[in-house]
Amino acid sequence: MANPFLFSYGTLSDPEYIQLLIGRLPKYTAATLNNYGLYKHPANGYLFVKPEAGTAIKGYLFELSWRELELIDCWEDVPLYEREIQLLKTENGENVEAFVYTQKTTQGISVSATEAKLRRDVLNDIEDFLESMRRGGFFK
Secondary structure, three states: OOOOEEEEOOHHHOHHHHHHHHOOOOOOEEEEEEEEEEEEOOOOOOEEEEEEEEEEEEEEEEEOOHHHHHHHHHHOOOOOOEEEEEEEEEOOOOEEEEEEEEOOOOOOEEHHHOOOOOHHHHHHHHHHHHHHHHHOOOOO
16 A cells, blocks of 8 residues: 655644654655644644635645554544545645544634744653653554
8 A cells, every 4th residue: 555645734844843753854745735724722732724615724745654654643642633634736736635634623723813832842742752652662
């Protein structure tokens, strides 16, 4: 089975964060997710998307191994985030199906009205997450 593609619009769009999470830097391609809005989760400060007609989210598309996707599912706290397939348009006009993490029923805060989560806080969250995954035997 071919490797999956993932659309990233938040933490996973940052090269330092994704490299820390999966141990490598994937090749990013700019892409757009149409009819979704971008929000900040009120409890944890992380971004999420949910359906919103007439809006578009700019982000990045990249290829993962299935094992890397499994690790990112854990990072994204599935089922808090739902992973679903959506059709995206790349910067060169191609239509590509990719996984997107969504939260369709969460009441979020408009991104334009919020401050970004502090970089050091995100890096600490990733380091804590990876340590818990090591302790849990994910990397055996």
